[in-house]
Amino acid sequence: MKVDRRPPETVMRLSRLGSLHQCRLSFMRQLTRRMARENWRFERSAFDINDMGIGYAVYTAHAPDHSYSLVAFAHDLPADQRSDRVIAEAWDATFALYDGVPDAADIERLAKNVSVQEAGRVSERELSLSRANRSVRLWAHVVDRLAEGLQPDVSMIDAVGYLMRTTAVYGSGKFGAADRENVSMRSELQSPFQVEMLTVYLIRTFVRDLVQHLARSKNTQAAKLDPSIARRLGIGNSTGLGMAPFIINHQVLFNNWIMVREEALARVRSVDHADKTQIDVFLSLWSRTKALVSEWTSDHPIQREKLDTLRRDVSRIDAALAAFPFTQSQPWDALFQFSETLSEEGQELLVSLMLEPYPDLVDGLASCMSDALQVAHVIDGTMSVAQARTLIESAFAWATKIDWSARDCVARAWYVSAEKLEPRLGERFEEPIADYEQPLAPARDAAAALDALSSWPDEGSVAEFLLKHPAYRHVIRRAQLHQIAPYGEIQDNTISAELRPIDMLRAKLSFFGATHFDPRSDRWVRICMYSGAPYPEELNPDNADFWVYPERLA
Amino acid sequence: MSHSLNESRSLALKAARGAGYDWGIAQDAGRAVFWLWQAGQDGSRPLAELLQYGYATALDAHSCVSLDMPLRGLDKLCPLLLGASLSDLAAKLKARPIEAFNVTCPVLLLPFAGMAARVLNQSVDIHIDGDQVTVDATRSTLRSRLPEHAEYVTLHLSTRRVPVEALGHRAYPSADTLRILSEFAERTYAPATEESRVLGAGSGISDND
Numbered sequence: 001m002k003v004d005r006r007p008p009e010t011v012m013r014l015s016r017l018g019s020l021h022q023c024r025l026s027f028m029r030q031l032t033r034r035m036a037r038e039n040w041r042f043e044r045s046a047f048d049i050n051d052m053g054i055g056y057a058v059y060t061a062h063a064p065d066h067s068y069s070l071v072a073f074a075h076d077l078p079a080d081q082r083s084d085r086v087i088a089e090a091w092d093a094t095f096a097l098y099d100g101v102p103d104a105a106d107i108e109r110l111a112k113n114v115s116v117q118e119a120g121r122v123s124e125r126e127l128s129l130s131r132a133n134r135s136v137r138l139w140a141h142v143v144d145r146l147a148e149g150l151q152p153d154v155s156m157i158d159a160v161g162y163l164m165r166t167t168a169v170y171g172s173g174k175f176g177a178a179d180r181e182n183v184s185m186r187s188e189l190q191s192p193f194q195v196e197m198l199t200v201y202l203i204r205t206f207v208r209d210l211v212q213h214l215a216r217s218k219n220t221q222a223a224k225l226d227p228s229i230a231r232r233l234g235i236g237n238s239t240g241l242g243m244a245p246f247i248i249n250h251q252v253l254f255n256n257w258i259m260v261r262e263e264a265l266a267r268v269r270s271v272d273h274a275d276k277t278q279i280d281v282f283l284s285l286w287s288r289t290k291a292l293v294s295e296w297t298s299d300h301p302i303q304r305e306k307l308d309t310l311r312r313d314v315s316r317i318d319a320a321l322a323a324f325p326f327t328q329s330q331p332w333d334a335l336f337q338f339s340e341t342l343s344e345e346g347q348e349l350l351v352s353l354m355l356e357p358y359p360d361l362v363d364g365l366a367s368c369m370s371d372a373l374q375v376a377h378v379i380d381g382t383m384s385v386a387q388a389r390t391l392i393e394s395a396f397a398w399a400t401k402i403d404w405s406a407r408d409c410v411a412r413a414w415y416v417s418a419e420k421l422e423p424r425l426g427e428r429f430e431e432p433i434a435d436y437e438q439p440l441a442p443a444r445d446a447a448a449a450l451d452a453l454s455s456w457p458d459e460g461s462v463a464e465f466l467l468k469h470p471a472y473r474h475v476i477r478r479a480q481l482h483q484i485a486p487y488g489e490i491q492d493n494t495i496s497a498e499l500r501p502i503d504m505l506r507a508k509l510s511f512f513g514a515t516h517f518d519p520r521s522d523r524w525v526r527i528c529m530y531s532g533a534p535y536p537e538e539l540n541p542d543n544a545d546f547w548v549y550p551e552r553l554a
Numbered sequence: 555m556s557h558s559l560n561e562s563r564s565l566a567l568k569a570a571r572g573a574g575y576d577w578g579i580a581q582d583a584g585r586a587v588f589w590l591w592q593a594g595q596d597g598s599r600p601l602a603e604l605l606q607y608g609y610a611t612a613l614d615a616h617s618c619v620s621l622d623m624p625l626r627g628l629d630k631l632c633p634l635l636l637g638a639s640l641s642d643l644a645a646k647l648k649a650r651p652i653e654a655f656n657v658t659c660p661v662l663l664l665p666f667a668g669m670a671a672r673v674l675n676q677s678v679d680i681h682i683d684g685d686q687v688t689v690d691a692t693r694s695t696l697r698s699r700l701p702e703h704a705e706y707v708t709l710h711l712s713t714r715r716v717p718v719e720a721l722g723h724r725a726y727p728s729a730d731t732l733r734i735l736s737e738f739a740e741r742t743y744a745p746a747t748e749e750s751r752v753l754g755a756g757s758g759i760s761d762n763d
Contacts, residue, residue: 378644
């Protein structure tokens with residue numbers, strides 16, 4: 001019996017989106033599997049960095065039909081300028097991903113522009129622009145220990161997780177770079193965020209080499225960083241509010257991510273019988289997942305509470321699995337039914353894990369995760385007013401109980417600050433921001449549109465309505481898109497006093513494949529990427545997939 | 555120095571919003587500018603010209619009085635509002651041509667005709683006074699600059715094919731155009747306050763760790 005996808009009203013709540021975990025559809029894992037499968041070749045063609053850690057390096061990844069080069073610039077950053085915020089103006093390292101292999105003139109051009117990030121310009125030859133700062137405590141520890149001929153303390157490595165964290169990875173046309181539309185037809189870049197994931201993968205290699213270089217600069221007899229310790233190191237990422245508007249503004253793209261994961265889950269739940277191999281994969285990854293959960297720390301009260309709950313769930317899952325009858329019909333559906341007794345963190349952890357034994361059912365869906373028709377949606381103005389009303393009512397049925405005249409329900413407003421143009425979330429009744437509000441409250445706007453539509457005759461057309469009410473054009477567009485993108489709408493109030501933007505950030509970052517979510521506030525989160533991943537010289541089909549699960553006991 | 559098409563779209567969206575258009579129309583303005591650059595035309599310049607007329611502050615005068623043919627306004631028609639109606643009415647092109655009088659910056663209608671062509675899966679002819687242009691979903695036959703104003707515009711379904719040429723993938727807005735659009739775009743940004751720097755973006759914790 002084919003099991004249905006979970007309905008959007010279950011999946012698209014912010015508390016659940018804020019509990020999502022990486023899975024085999026994650027963009028990092030799609031990339032590492034592809035690089036191994038296609039036998040990509042990697043080379044470090046330049047590493048011109050002095051003893052102070054200043055200079056540049058070039059790392060090239062050769063895919064079957066194209067080459068991509070990370071051009072990395074290492075800087076000497078005074079401690080007082082080290083900020084994760086987008087308003088920073090200097091960084092420990094800056095990067096561009098070059099489309100091809102750069103020549104000396106390209107390097108010279110990039111040296112001038114990349115080191116100043118937003119203040120510079122890149123060209124259509126660049127696919128991404130990014131920067132990273134050191135984790136000061138871990139960086140110093142690793143350099144000093146290696147210089148002393150010793151290996152770094154593994155507990156310190158695990159406590160921080162990374163030597164550098166990126167504070168922005170800009171792609172698709174930002175600051176003059178190539179548009180995604182120009183390269184998305186390449187098979188290796190068709191899936192979302194592959195440019196950004198490749199950038200970070202190569203940054204991680206550069207950072208490992210740089211820390212080794214600086215240890216050798218202190219002492220030519222410095223120890224070589226143990227590869228098994230190096231592999232534990234990921235790249236951190238510090239993410240602010242910019243990601244939250246993204247998942248509202250990219251309604252179809254976000255729908256595709258969620259819908260694909262839900263379809264993958266439905267397929268696995270529908271499996272009649274599990275083979276021993278599949279059960280073994282699941283159970284082995286479950287024990288590795290426990291290590292992942294046990295190593296996950298956060299100082300933030302919200303995440304600490306979620307982690308406490310998750311750890312209780314882990315014990316309950318352990319107990320359930322010890323006696324779980326995998327031989328029953330549709331065992332994964334039975335396991336899913338059990339998961340519904342857990343917290344949303346626990347449920348989503350199990351859902352992600354259940355997909356692991358089934359690459360044949362799941363991985364092909366990855367090709368449906370991009371939005372090839374991003375600019376193609378055209379409003380159907382011939383739709384009747386009655387149909388439009390029904391459509392909006394059905395898309396926003398969950399919002400009918402919200403009283404949009406209550407201050408708490410509209411307490412916040414999204415706006416863009418004049419300073420560095422970063423998205424911010426403000427207090428509508430305490431700051432002068434309402435006039436600058438971004439259209440990031442679809443449910444409130446839908447309620448207003450319904451109000452306006454109520455005085456129009458049923459048989460009138462949307463075109464006529466929009467002629468007189470252009471203010472609701474974006475509402476009608478969203479409502480019509482909802483027909484093809486049922487998982488594209490967050491089913492919670494995105495401007496309420498209770499909103500926690502980190503839930504939106506986590507939803508997006510989980511699809512990147514991020515782990516170790518560590519909120520710094522309700523709107524700012526640090527994560528880890530590629531921890532456990534094989535480096536380019538180690539990458540092969542055997543280690544390209546499950547690296548995210550630590551091969552150590554909890 | 556060239557710009558990416560997404561930069562041009564994003565600037566156009568913000569500029570249109572900053573000039574006073576509603577978000578949905580501003581989104582269409584962004585798509586229109588993207589479409590024109592992709593079709594080999596400067597999309598940013600006509601938008602900059604249009605925004606300087608300030609139509610968004612008097613929408614009732616510059617949008618169609620009704621959707622009865624021919625389309626006309628109380629004053630010159632804004633091509634963004636007219637264009638939005640044109641694409642909304644795309645299906646009606648199957649039955650009869652769409653006509654409009656007194657249109658400013660008519661080149662901005664081309665992307666909306668392109669949207670109609672996409673919906674109908676058929677090319678569309680646009681007559682703009684003495685000029686005739688054919689568009690399909692992504693391309694147009696326009697190779698010269700259209701006048702800044704048209705007295706009479708008609709759209710009808712076409713059997714002509716638009717030659718298949720490589721799509722433009724960069725934008726080359728002039729410094730003047732960029733300055734004008736940026737000035738409008740800046741109106742969408744809230745002036746920063748120290749409070750918003752700390753509260754609005756999140757963490758006040760030191761990152762030097």
